[in-house]
Structure formats: C-alpha cells, structure tokens
Amino acid sequence: MSVQLKDRTLKALSLILSYPTRELQHAMPEIGGVLASDTRLTAAARRALRPLVEELAARDIYDLQETFVMLFDRSRTLSLNLFEHVHGESRDRGGAMVSLVETYREGGFDPVTSELPDHLPVLLEFLATRPAAEMKETLEDAAHIFTAIAERLVRRESPYAAVFTGLVQLSGGEANTEAVAEMLAQPDDDPTDLEALDEVWEESEVLFGPDPNAGCPQARDMLANMDVPINPAPRQAAE
Numbered sequence: 001m002s003v004q005l006k007d008r009t010l011k012a013l014s015l016i017l018s019y020p021t022r023e024l025q026h027a028m029p030e031i032g033g034v035l036a037s038d039t040r041l042t043a044a045a046r047r048a049l050r051p052l053v054e055e056l057a058a059r060d061i062y063d064l065q066e067t068f069v070m071l072f073d074r075s076r077t078l079s080l081n082l083f084e085h086v087h088g089e090s091r092d093r094g095g096a097m098v099s100l101v102e103t104y105r106e107g108g109f110d111p112v113t114s115e116l117p118d119h120l121p122v123l124l125e126f127l128a129t130r131p132a133a134e135m136k137e138t139l140e141d142a143a144h145i146f147t148a149i150a151e152r153l154v155r156r157e158s159p160y161a162a163v164f165t166g167l168v169q170l171s172g173g174e175a176n177t178e179a180v181a182e183m184l185a186q187p188d189d190d191p192t193d194l195e196a197l198d199e200v201w202e203e204s205e206v207l208f209g210p211d212p213n214a215g216c217p218q219a220r221d222m223l224a225n226m227d228v229p230i231n232p233a234p235r236q237a238a239e
Helices: 008-016 022-036 043-058 061-073 082-087 092-106 120-127 132-141 143-155 161-171 177-184 194-201 219-224
Strands: none
Touching: 008 022, 008 043, 008 120, 008 161, 022 043, 022 061, 043 161, 082 092, 082 143, 120 132, 132 143, 132 161, 143 161, 143 177
C-alpha cells in the first residue's frame, strides 16, 4: 500500500537529519528552498536553518559524516531515537516500539531501513504523509525532547539546533518547561568517551519492522518522494 506525501517540509527535515551523503548534498538547494518558503516557520527560524543547509551543501562530505556521528551516534542526550529519551532501556520502550510499528502499518507506511521505528527521520517521513492535526499532535508530544536537544546543540554551537526549534514551531504548541528542565538536568555525554560508547553497543539489539538486511534507504529513494524538482548528480559513495 503506497502513501502520498503531504508535507514537504517534514520530508525535508527528515532528510537533513539523515546521515549525510553526496547525493543529499546535491539536493540541498532544493531542500533549502522548501524550508525557506514554509511560512509556518517564523522568519527567524527560516534564517536559522540557512547555515545548516549551506554547510550540508558545501562542506567536505567526510567532515559532515564525522560531525553527524559525533553528535547523534555518540551522544545519548542527542539521540535521534526518541524513545531513548522517554523510556531509556526500560521494558516499556519495547512495547512503545511495537505500538509505533503498528501505527506505521495502519497508515500504510513501510519504511525500508535498519533504523528503529522511533528514529526521528523515520517518524518525520511518516508524519509527512499524515493529516495536519495528527502531525501536530505527535510533534507536540515530543516538543520537550526537541527543545532539550536544541538547547544542547546550541551549547555545542551546532547549526542542527535550528531543525529541532523548527519542529517545535511546526507542532503549533509549546514544550513543557518542567520536562525540558528535567532533561537538561541530566549530564551531557562526552562523544570522545569510547569506553562508554562500547557499553552502548554491547546492549542487546532489538529488531522491529522490516527485514534489517534490506539496509538503510538510499537518499535518492527518499528524495524521489519529495514533491520538488530534484535532479541530484550521480552519487559516489563515501567510505
């Protein structure tokens, strides 16, 4: 069952939060155009996204990939797996994950990826196909997570902070200040602490949804679903 893209901005933000590729770099002018034209975002929010768009378009791909890994893979407080911030490693996380998979299936959404279903780019891709009210409600439920991550990224002087600020604006609501304060009270991770990182990877892997052997979706497949004229140059895989 196929689903139709409704919200190009959420799709664009999903792509921006994906692991950087050369193909994505070539598409950044079109993606930036989508973000710059969305009046649901304030003028300040659109301006704040511009440096990230420009950086993703022009910076060395290997530097972009290293930065992405250091931020989102090596720091639990910046994790793009949302249930990490809600349930940690408790058993409740598994139940929430199964429930989310069922929501995807009911919506006719079948992401072909090895990422967990609560991975933010995957969720945003799904929400891009949903009615506005459902999209806003889901984003508002996570607004405190987005706000806390944005604050941590601001402290690291990362332009990625603008994405999370934009998501709060798209929710149409406000983050619970107490919940944000509670999250920010937790000590931030040190991405250079490889021993702590090893402990994370030693945890048992739990698989949900589609066949993990299918691999992560290629950027061109995600871009093809955007309702914008993107013609990326031939991709040369970065190793």
